[in-house]
Amino acid sequence: MRFARRGAAGAEKPVVVVDNTTYDLRPLTADIDGSFLETDVRARVSEAIDSGSLPVVDPEGERFGAPIARPSAIYCVGMNYAAHAAESGSAPPENLVMFMKAPNTIAGPNDEVAIPRNSSKTDWEVELAIVIGKRASYLDGPERSAEHIAGFTIANDLSEREWQIEISGGQWCKGKSGPGFSPLGPWLVTPDEVDAAKLRLRSFVNGEPRQDSSTSDLIFDVDYIVWHLSQFLMLEPGDVIMTGTPEGVALSGRFPYLKAGDVVELDIEGLGAQKQVFA
Template identity: 55%
Template structure:
């Protein structure tokens, strides 16, 4: 089962996909947002589907795919969480998670354009597994409790302008990662049980392979990250956790940075695929 938001920007319709069928959720909720998750919305959707109360969404296949969760409270990101990526970045593997933030205003749908900021010279792609938080979590007792507060998983592209992220005094990670359109997310929130410790994660630019790894190479796994984050802040329903990217980005020096006309594609097995055209701002 997958939650989606389909339609024009600002007028997305909440939807449920089960196998190939897409159902209209407007009889259950106005939107898929933090309030929906906090109020047991996922359980209500399951009940409505099981009872046969949902109707197919006409024309779903032709609708734009929007950000799958509206207005998340926080977009939390983990840096250098794959050893090979840390190495290509010129860093030792971190001894504890590196936390930074993206502005939620950077989020766009899975197939929306990436708009390069003016004078962009080092805009980069980063394929990432993203956790969607489904319940409030503060100081979880152990990583084993993390599963209880996860609503589902989706695909993210942590687009980064490296000249801002790394080229400014002291490093400005959040600045370099928060430009408008620098957070393609989706296509959906997968609610079914996901083996998040062993998912293939890949990216391409203009059809040429870039990243090809799996989440088993994470330094800190999903359960540890959610537990660790709950020790230093309060996680709320609808919060997003970008869990890090594997090797194969332009920062490695092996590939050119993004430029006008490029096409970026990202996939994670079982979670779907993204495709973004890159345009100059």
């Protein structure tokens, strides 16, 4: 199943796509949020489709919002691809690096992004994002993680590198929480539809290739990430975890940072594509 939120910002309607047919989810839920995802959504949706209680809709031309309503938290894994750690000037981490982004940074996958005032080093990062579907705390092992995952989506973990590194004061969050710095979507895809362990992910700036890698190159894989984080904090339904970005960002020194008018495109195999114009 593929879930999405379609419509103008602040007025998105929840929909689901099953067998190439789009259904309005509002008879089941007002939005795609934690309270909806913590139920057995696949069973509920299938039953509702079979009973004819979900209207068929055609949202063609409507804006994609982020496929999850504002979560309680956005957790991020840093330097989770060895080559990206190297281009950042660091050795691959021995322990999982975690930082957070403000939930109000979430935006639609194709929304315009404003480069923050006084920014000179705004950077792109294509990432596989996990959406939590069931509360996770002190999981017994990585093998228990799958039952707590609602699905996967694309994230652009936008960063202001000067604020993140040079004037951070020791924490990355300052450079990660600009308005609109977490475009998500277009789809929230259930785990049965993709193999998160081997998905190709790419980014382009003004049509020129930047990143091209696979989630098979993750240092800490999806199951490990969910298990590991659950040992230190409580993951709530609807929470988002960005799993890290591969090499090919402006921080490497090989490419210029973003400026007004630039177009960033991202895609992940099986999850769709994003396109943002920077202003």
